[in-house]
Amino acid sequence: MKNVINPFGTSTIKDYEKLFKEFGVSRFSKILPKMPDPLVTMRRGIIFGHRDLEIIVDAMNSKKKFAVMSGIKPTNYLHIGSKMIVDEIVYFQNHGGLVYYSIADLEALVDNGLPLDESRKFTYDNLLDLAALGIDLKKARIYLQSEEIKVQRYAYVYSRNVTNNMLRAIYGEHPVGIYMAALTQVADILLPQIEHGKMPVVVPVGFDQDPHIRLTRDIAKKHGLIPPASTYHKFMCSLTGVDKKMSKREPQGIIYLNEPPEVARKKIMKYAFSGGQPTVEEHRKKGGNPDIDVSYQYLTFLEENDKKLRQIYEDYKSGKLLSGELKQILALKIEAFLRKHQEKREKMRKVVDKFIASQGFSA
Amino acid sequence: MKNVINPFGTSTIKDYEKLFKEFGVSRFSKILPKMPDPLVTMRRGIIFGHRDLEIIVDAMNSKKKFAVMSGIKPTNYLHIGSKMIVDEIVYFQNHGGLVYYSIADLEALVDNGLPLDESRKFTYDNLLDLAALGIDLKKARIYLQSEEIKVQRYAYVYSRNVTNNMLRAIYGEHPVGIYMAALTQVADILLPQIEHGKMPVVVPVGFDQDPHIRLTRDIAKKHGLIPPASTYHKFMCSLTGVDKKMSKREPQGIIYLNEPPEVARKKIMKYAFSGGQPTVEEHRKKGGNPDIDVSYQYLTFLEENDKKLRQIYEDYKSGKLLSGELKQILALKIEAFLRKHQEKREKMRKVVDKFIASQGFSA
Numbered sequence: 173m174k175n176v177i178n179p180f181g182t183s184t185i186k187d188y189e190k191l192f193k194e195f196g197v198s199r200f201s202k203i204l205p206k207m208p209d210p211l212v213t214m215r216r217g218i219i220f221g222h223r224d225l226e227i228i229v230d231a232m233n234s235k236k237k238f239a240v241m242s243g244i245k246p247t248n249y250l251h252i253g254s255k256m257i258v259d260e261i262v263y264f265q266n267h268g269g270l271v272y273y274s275i276a277d278l279e280a281l282v283d284n285g286l287p288l289d290e291s292r293k294f295t296y297d298n299l300l301d302l303a304a305l306g307i308d309l310k311k312a313r314i315y316l317q318s319e320e321i322k323v324q325r326y327a328y329v330y331s332r333n334v335t336n337n338m339l340r341a342i343y344g345e346h347p348v349g350i351y352m353a354a355l356t357q358v359a360d361i362l363l364p365q366i367e368h369g370k371m372p373v374v375v376p377v378g379f380d381q382d383p384h385i386r387l388t389r390d391i392a393k394k395h396g397l398i399p400p401a402s403t404y405h406k407f408m409c410s411l412t413g414v415d416k417k418m419s420k421r422e423p424q425g426i427i428y429l430n431e432p433p434e435v436a437r438k439k440i441m442k443y444a445f446s447g448g449q450p451t452v453e454e455h456r457k458k459g460g461n462p463d464i465d466v467s468y469q470y471l472t473f474l475e476e477n478d479k480k481l482r483q484i485y486e487d488y489k490s491g492k493l494l495s496g497e498l499k500q501i502l503a504l505k506i507e508a509f510l511r512k513h514q515e516k517r518e519k520m521r522k523v524v525d526k527f528i529a530s531q532g533f534s535a
Numbered sequence: 536m537k538n539v540i541n542p543f544g545t546s547t548i549k550d551y552e553k554l555f556k557e558f559g560v561s562r563f564s565k566i567l568p569k570m571p572d573p574l575v576t577m578r579r580g581i582i583f584g585h586r587d588l589e590i591i592v593d594a595m596n597s598k599k600k601f602a603v604m605s606g607i608k609p610t611n612y613l614h615i616g617s618k619m620i621v622d623e624i625v626y627f628q629n630h631g632g633l634v635y636y637s638i639a640d641l642e643a644l645v646d647n648g649l650p651l652d653e654s655r656k657f658t659y660d661n662l663l664d665l666a667a668l669g670i671d672l673k674k675a676r677i678y679l680q681s682e683e684i685k686v687q688r689y690a691y692v693y694s695r696n697v698t699n700n701m702l703r704a705i706y707g708e709h710p711v712g713i714y715m716a717a718l719t720q721v722a723d724i725l726l727p728q729i730e731h732g733k734m735p736v737v738v739p740v741g742f743d744q745d746p747h748i749r750l751t752r753d754i755a756k757k758h759g760l761i762p763p764a765s766t767y768h769k770f771m772c773s774l775t776g777v778d779k780k781m782s783k784r785e786p787q788g789i790i791y792l793n794e795p796p797e798v799a800r801k802k803i804m805k806y807a808f809s810g811g812q813p814t815v816e817e818h819r820k821k822g823g824n825p826d827i828d829v830s831y832q833y834l835t836f837l838e839e840n841d842k843k844l845r846q847i848y849e850d851y852k853s854g855k856l857l858s859g860e861l862k863q864i865l866a867l868k869i870e871a872f873l874r875k876h877q878e879k880r881e882k883m884r885k886v887v888d889k890f891i892a893s894q895g896f897s898a
Contacts, residue, residue: 278691285695288688324687325651328641331712332648339711348702348714349694355711 188220188406191379195386197221197404208232211263212476213256213405219376221404223385227372228401232267238372239364240264241400243274243357246294247284250301252427252506253408253418256473260376260403262306269374271312273302274360278317278324282349288318299524301429304516309527313367317356319531322366326359327352333391342383354384361388365397372398379404408473413445414464430517433510440467440503441496447488448495459491460498467495467502474505551583551769554742558749560584560767571595574626575839576619576768582739584767586748590735591764595630601735602727603627604763606637606720609657610647613664615790615869616771616781619836623739623766625669632737634675636665637723641680641687645712651681662887664792667879672890676730680719682894685729689722690715696754705746717747724751728760735761742767771836776808777827793880796873803830803866804859810851811858822854823861830858830865837868 191197200220204210206229213219231238242261244254265271275298277291295316303309317323339351359366361384364373375385382404389399410416410425418426424443427436447465449455462468462485475481484501487493554560563583567573569592576582594601605624607617628634638661640654658679666672680686702714722729724747727736738748745767752762773779773788781789787806790799810828812818825831825848838844847864850856 278688282691282694288692318688318691319684321682321684321687324684324691325641325681328645328681328687328712328715329651331645331710331715334711336708336710345699347694347699348697348711348718349691351711352691352694352715 188379188404191221191382191404195382197223197382198225200225200403203229208267211259213260213473215478216472218256218473219260219403219405221379222402223389224399224401225374225403226401227398228264228269228374231372232264232269235268236372237368238264238269238374239272239368240269241272241274241361241364241373241375242377243276243360244298245276245280245284246291246298247280247286248294248420249297249428249430251418251429252470252473254301255305255429256405256408257376258302258305258307260405264374264376265307265312270364270368271307271314272360272364272373273307273312273314274320274323274357274363275314275316276353276357276360278356279353281318282347282353291316291318296524296528297430299527300517300520301513303520303523303527304513309523313364314527315531317360320363323356323359323363326362326366327355330355330358330362330391330395333394334387338387342387354387357384358388358391361385361400362392362395362397365392370396370398372401374401374403376403376405378407409466409469411440411443411445411466411470414466414469427506427510429510429513431510433507433514436510437503437507440506441499444470444499444502446495446499448498449491452494455494456491460488460493460495462488465495465498467498470502471505474502474509551742551767554584554745554767558745560586560745561588563588563766566592571630574622576623576836578841579835581619581836582623582766582768584742585765586752587762587764588737588766589764590761591627591632591737594735595627595632598631599735600731601627601632601737602635602731603632604635604637604724604727604736604738605740606639606723607661608639608643608647609654609661610643610649611657611783612660612791612793614781614792615833615836617664618668618792619768619771620739621665621668621670623768627737627739628670628675633727633731634670634677635723635727635736636670636675636677637683637686637720637726638677638679639716639720639723641719642716644681645710645716654679654681659887659891660793662890663880663883664876666883666886666890667876672886676727677890678894680723683726686719686722686726689725689729690718693718693721693725693754693758696757697750701750705750717750720747721751721754724748724763725755725758725760728755733759733761735764737764737766739766739768741770772829772832774803774806774808774829774833777829777832790869790873792873792876794873796870796877799873800866800870803869804862807833807862807865809858809862811861812854815857818857819854823851823856823858825851828858828861830861833865834868837865837872 200222203225204214207214228238240261261271275295277288280286280291281288343354361375365371385402392399410418412425424439445466447461449458468488471481488498563585566588567577570577591601603624624634638658640651643649643654644651706717724738728734748765755762773781775788787802808829810824812821831851834844851861
């Protein structure tokens with residue numbers, strides 16, 4: 173069978189092509205052979221693009237200092253899609269990268285209207301997930317934007333490098349607070365170099381975040397810093413459809429990392445959009461469509477064994493595997509993952525408490 | 536003689552009237568009788584307007600907690616015109632006000648392009664003047680914007696209360712950094728209430744600063760704080776003309792507080808714009824014009840004795856006092872002031888060193 177597995181929704185392929193052709197993003201597949209022990213998301217093209225990742229490969233291979241920088245708006249609990257990004261941060265951490273992680277409460281304030289003290293509620297829970305997923309809180313530089321004067325101060329410094337026309341061209345017309353948050357994010361991304369001097373930094377982002385990366389690279393050059401490298405990943409879709417983004421307004425489409433495992437299992441069995449045929453008879457005859465089957469799509473993120481995944485793909489496509497059975501595979505996988513993850517979360521409470529006490533912020 | 540002394544240039548009277556009529560600023564003359572031991576600048580209408588100063592009068596009289604808030608961009612040395620504002624701060628301090636003073640280095644950065652570390656050079660010298668003019672550094676809350684996370688953080692908070700249209704209407708079209716600085720200034724003005732809870736605050740400003748005051752009062756209301764009171768003063772003109780503002784580009788028009796006293800004296804004798812007649816004979820006959828004579832104008836700020844000032848006015852107007860003699864009066868007065876002031880500055884070095892060490896910022 174020559175048919176190459178295409179494990180992803182095809183709806184946004186055009187956007188990705190635009191990044192390659194118009195914005196100078198490089199294909200991840202070309203650098204993949206140089207990545208040590210690549211993650212499934214790398215091997216399967218979920219991480220599909222990058223900028224300047226060569227400098228990070230070089231740093232990893234030659235044991236030079238480098239950093240991986242990421243962050244989150246503390247507006248919610250982490251979900252199964254957030255896991256992918258944290259896994260990537262942990263990957264770079266385990267290959268020698270210094271972890272910088274911004275809890276973007278100022279952005280949550282100006283963008284979502286979330287008061288700073290309410291951000292703190294999610295911060296504690298988010299930290300439990302980060303620690304349980306493998307980020308070493310003792311070594312990582314994790315901070316709240318509202319408590320880190322350097323990123324705020326440098327937002328003013330970098331404001332000198334942008335015009336209103338640039339900001340409007342990049343982000344569209346927004347209230348001034350949104351532009352302030354964008355400049356603060358530039359400072360977040362450059363903080364490793366502000367604190368350690370020039371060094372390679374990689375920022376794992378969704379492909380829609382490239383404007384931030386371009387702006388930051390531009391400003392980095394003006395300040396004699398190394399333009400940050402980046403990786404671009406596709407998004408995990410909502411449980412209810414491959415073309416739907418996860419959204420708080422549709423909670424049945426999201427699996428949170430702190431959700432009771434059996435609830436998650438039931439959610440999948442009940443809501444996961446299926447690529448199967450209306451009847452068992454028809455399914456056996458025509459086969460299912462893994463490209464639009466969310467359970468299959470999720471497995472491309474979660475099933476690390478390539479052979480197993482390929483078998484599932486072929487069995488589903490041929491009609492041997494029924495939609496309910498495919499859902500069941502995912503449901504059990506996620507239930508088992510959550511059970512283990514949540515045990516780790518409990519074990520990490522002390523570490524998180526200690527971390528928060530050491531930072532001097534309440535959460 | 537019924538002629539009322541009008542000690543000021545008349546060029547901007549129209550602007551002041553606009554503040555009264557269109558913007559709801561109150562005339563200072565009406566509240567003057569309630570001010571304890573008013574300053575010459577109050578008695579002579581140099582401080583000509585106010586908003587809500589009743590709440591400060593009430594606080595002074597009933598010994599209630601209140602604050603006086605001001606600040607400066609650390610882009611230069613203080614000059615003889617800056618003295619007037621510091622005198623007003625000291626006035627409110629001595630009547631029970633807590634002093635808040637923002638060294639606006641972030642504003643100097645975005646507005647003047649002055650790097651933060653260069654601001655520090657002026658900061659030390661500015662602090663010497665503040666201390667020598669009577670601000671109690673042990674009690675005052677003086678801070679650098681770039682080092683005070685609260686004013687930066689609240690700039691984001693308050694950004695939620697403004698639209699781009701509001702900012703453009705108030706300030707005109709500016710780069711985003713200027714708007715950030717404006718919001719930071721709002722946070723500066725509200726900092727006494729952020730730190731102490733609701734309390735009356737007075738902000739002494741030049742009449743051109745009213746847009747900041749209006750914006751801050753508006754935002755204060757939205758956050759359940761007391762809209763700050765304000766006083767409005769006219770500006771001391773350049774030595775070279777009553778209609779000219781002091782400007783760094785014309786150093787012969789400015790007398791700095793750290794300038795050698797004899798240099799200041801010579802500057803006055805050489806450059807002070809005169810309201811006298813071309814020849815002594817003509818002057819004796821027609822008399823001089825104190826309204827455009829800068830030496831006379833400066834004396835309205837500096838000669839505290841009303842009788843003496845009135846005598847000078849009348850003698851100059853009648854032609855009895857020659858322009859050179861009038862210059863000489865000012866020159867000696869300023870030379871004596873600077874000599875004394877600079878002695879005080881030297882004595883204050885230890886206090887300033889101690890203050891800077893306690894703040895943990897380098898200057």
